[in-house]
Amino acid sequence: MAKLSKEDILEYLKEATIVELNELVNAIEEEFGISAAMPVAVAAGAPAAGGAEGGGEAAAPSEVSVVLTAAGGQKIQVIKVVRQITGLGLKEAKELVDGAPSPVKEGIPPEEAEKIKAELEEAGATVEIK
Numbered sequence: 173m174a175k176l177s178k179e180d181i182l183e184y185l186k187e188a189t190i191v192e193l194n195e196l197v198n199a200i201e202e203e204f205g206i207s208a209a210m211p212v213a214v215a216a217g218a219p220a221a222g223g224a225e226g227g228g229e230a231a232a233p234s235e236v237s238v239v240l241t242a243a244g245g246q247k248i249q250v251i252k253v254v255r256q257i258t259g260l261g262l263k264e265a266k267e268l269v270d271g272a273p274s275p276v277k278e279g280i281p282p283e284e285a286e287k288i289k290a291e292l293e294e295a296g297a298t299v300e301i302k
Contacts, residue, residue, distance in 0.1 A: 191267035236285045237278040244296035253295045
C-alpha cells in the first residue's frame with residue numbers, strides 16, 4: 173500500500189462530500205474501535221451513577237442528533253425529505269440515505285429533532301434521536 177502524505181490526505185478531505193466524510197468517520201470508528209461522538213460534560217458535584225436510589229432522571233440534553241437508521245420502502249420520499257431538511261443536493265442526499273445509519277442533522281435542540289424525526293417517519297424512514 174502506498175503511503176499518503178499529510179497534504180494528500182488534507183486535499184482529499186477538502187474535496188470530500190459530507191456523506192463521504194461521514195462514511196470515513198464510520199470506517200475509522202469501526203477499524204479502531206473508537207467513537208467520534210462528542211463526550212458529554214458532567215456537572216461538578218453531580219451524583220455518580222448508581223448513587224442514591226430515586227435520585228431523579230438525568231437532565232435532557234440541550235443538543236441531539238437525528239440519525240436515519242433505515243430508509244424503508246419509500247426511499248424516494250425519504251430522499252426528498254432529507255434534501256428539504258439538510259439542503260443537500262440530490263446525489264448527496266441519496267448517498268446519505270443509502271449509507272444508513274447516517275446522521276441527518278447534528279447538534280440541534282431536541283424539539284427540532286422531534287419535528288425532523290416525525291417528517292422522516294412520515295416519509296417511511298426509521299429514525300433515532302441520539
